[in-house]
Amino acid sequence: MATTQAATPAWPVRRLALWALLLAVALTLAGLAGRWAGDNATAAARLAGAQRLDSYAVSLENLLSKYDFLPGTLELNKDVIALLQRPGDEALRGEVNAYLEQLKQRSGATTIYIVNLEGVTQAASNWRLPESFVGDYVAFRPYVRDALRGIPGGFYGVGTTSGEPGYFFAHGIYHQGRMLGVATVKVNIEKLEQSWERGAGEVMLADARGVVFLSSVPEWKYRTLVPLTAAARRELETSRQYFSHPLTPLDMRELRQLDDGTSIVSLPSGLEAPTLSQTLALPSRQWRFVYLSDLSAARTSALSVFLFALLLQALLFMLVVYARQRRRVHAELEIKVAERTASLREMTQHLSEENLVRRVAEEKLRRAQSELVQAGKMAVLGQMAAGITHELNQPLTALRTMSDNAQVLIERGRMDDAKGNLATISQLVARMGALTGQLRQFARKADASVSAVPVAAAITSALFLVERRVEQERVQFRMTMREQQVLALCDSNRLEQVLVNLFTNALDAMADSVERHLTVTVERKAQQALITVADTGPGIPEQVRSHLFEPFFTTKPQGKGLGLGLAISEQIVREFGGELRAEAVAVGACFVIALPLAQQETT
Template identity: 65%
Template structure:
């Protein structure tokens, strides 16, 4: 009986353990399936996100490449139209048998081609025969060639400006051709053609490692970052298209074989995936290329198309990395779950940490009191230091104002001889005319006396203008910055050195590219800077045969630039590095203290601007004053 009872009790226990094992297996199986599903979802989203980023990046690069190409072509679009302005070109098209005219036009086209940095410029008559060319010195010159078969020449002869990309039949050099009719008195005499090399764009593509192509309206790739793709076609060409290309000799002897890309259906956003064949070379290496994402951008009105290929291997790599990371993270979470059950072992550590925290809290008030006392002492020291610094700044401001005023007085001293001459002449005239007025009044010639008095009034007004300008220049200015008309400030400064410029025979030129420009500054102090720069320029040109002072004003967004350039000997790099240091001067002993540029730089800096020295384009020295544009001018724009 006992044995039977024991057997009965043991049976349910083994059965319960079996049921618990099956439940555990099912639970862990469900967890595993959930983890796999989550990892698969991570794989999908990582690939999609990377593909979307490649799509956005590709679109941005396409826009940048298209903009660079358009900028390059637009720079030369006007050039053919300018040739009809040359009288020798018109004369040659009217008298094609004149060798002197042909030689003159050849030299002119050669010079224009060098200045514009184009490939070739040539002039064609109404029969399509080249009359003159910039490459006339070379053996394979275009002079005498018949280019009437070229589409751009035919379009231009039909009074439609032509544009055409093709491979040259003489040198086999590719380029883009601009063609425009040459007219005189409303009559077409010929065609002006400019060839521009756009192959240099490929170098930037190759250096960037991008896979980009530029194809024409027939799908012929004529620019590519992968050399083996150049002069290949995106799809096989029809017989009619091949016949037209052979007739125009657009790509001359290139066979125009298809690339053999395998295209997948186009997606909603216009992109599609492409498989590149094994024999296609990428970056100079052969082998099987991964699938690529193709993006297109049309270039109207030239009917060209930019194509950008993004390697999708990165998307697959990111998806695989996301899958692996998800699996690792899920494994970590499982391990963390198992570890949580062991957290009871850390109870004693948490209890000890609470005791340490209570001890730290008990000592917190003492620490706060000590820190508060330290901060109070630091605050007091800082207050004393701030008071001392404020006094020093006030003294510095006073000293700077006195230094600015001393600079003005120095400038007035330098101009004293000219000012004395300007005042002596009208004073002499006043004395003579007043004496004459007395004699004429005694004789009763009142009309002549009245005329003399009117002239005397005018002379006195002119003297008042001179002294008033000197008074404005000499007075101290503490006004805050405001809107100052640069044209007026330049005129006022020029008035003070005008006599010296006349005596030294200096040619003055003013280029107001922004006539209504207003700068945020103080007019009196800006005139002081301009007068100092004018006098320095006149001193620099004292021994120069060519004496030319040039002032230009340009606006660039929220900044305005005033440039003062002379035709003197210029500056060395060593001189330029010390120009704005106090007491540095390049003038002979006794002719300058070396404070003018230092004061001027300080004045401009207080306006929030910059004064810097540059090298003039034609030689000599050039100083640039960069100031903020006045807010009222920005609002007006």
């Protein structure tokens, strides 16, 4: 009896321990479920944030890339070159100011200005305004310093004169291989913020020092992600990049570090609201995007799943009759998870396919550029077709006549005369072979490699293709070699294509001229091989000169040209590292091909 009384109290204790264990297991499982739901919601936010960062980066690069080429084009304007050579010519300064003002309106840039080697602005598109840049000293700006050292500069900053922020492009202005000054283009990129403000999260764009200069939240602009060091603050004060802004730090604290550069932070508002911070670096400009996603929904989802899991487990223990219903709810939950996983997988596959399509498009573009150069050759050959046909018909007629004569001479036993006829036939065949061989060499596709090319040999080969037309149109051709054996670093076949195009244009221009002279001069100057092609045609009007190298621009009658010859030629010479330009002369037209000398020429 004593034994029974001693064992009775032990059962409630064991039951209490069992219930405590079950409750602990239930809480643990519910906690894991809540964490899983929170992680899923966070992962979805990370994926959406990464996509938005990629979209913002592409939009930014597209905007800036539209203006990358603009500073480099200013050195093609002869008035800009002349102003930097004659800074005291006020009439010339007025013309350049008007040109920059017009170019600014056409391009959509904020300001365009020209700086000399001392860092003083010589001309500007805002010359009419009270805050005109003309006469300003800007050599302290990093982008001007870089451009003066020969490095194309890119810089975001607040204007010291106008107070307006923008991105500055700077490019050296060169003439005959010597730097004369710097061309600068300022572009407003603040309009990007308007699209950012419509996003689900908040976005910031910061420089290498962590200074935020663009943001979807106006109060965060010109604040720093981390406190600036004394050295960094001195550099900013020297360059006046952000002018008078105090650059105070943002009150944003990191709460938890995640993988691949993301973290959980608190917003600068001071609230402890969980926020996902994602960063995308732009190495080419030393900038970085920071995207902040509100995780309140993720926490709510985790809490909801946690409570749901507790309720589900309570129902499992308390309401057995609802077991079938519980299984159906569980199945529905699995289906939702599978659908979300499938959706994410499909989205990933779609992005991969878009990336593949982009690479294929880039490859097609490269092939199209190569085919365009080849099409230029075929167009030249088509224009020379009549002369080539005549050039081949004459020896073919002679071959037929002399072969018939040789047969008769052999039948009559006049072997010596027959041998003479056969020797002449051999010479005619060799002549035809040389012509067709030269055409085949000209028509073949050239590769992108360069080598030391004798300039005189290239001119001779090109002249061979238009020789018949030169003779028929009674054009006097003269070639002057001021240096012996000038070797240029290029591809011979593509150089011949450029020369044939210039020769053909010169012959077309002299069609109605009384005096027809085609002059080619070769010389070495400033580590370059210079090939000058001049004619005695009507010349090039000033209003046409600025459009010469634009694709599909032509002054020839309809059906006589596509306007691609000079554009393709200029592209070919530029790929060699050289320059094709038109120079003003008293009579006719003059084109200069400037190519880098081959190694043996420079030593």
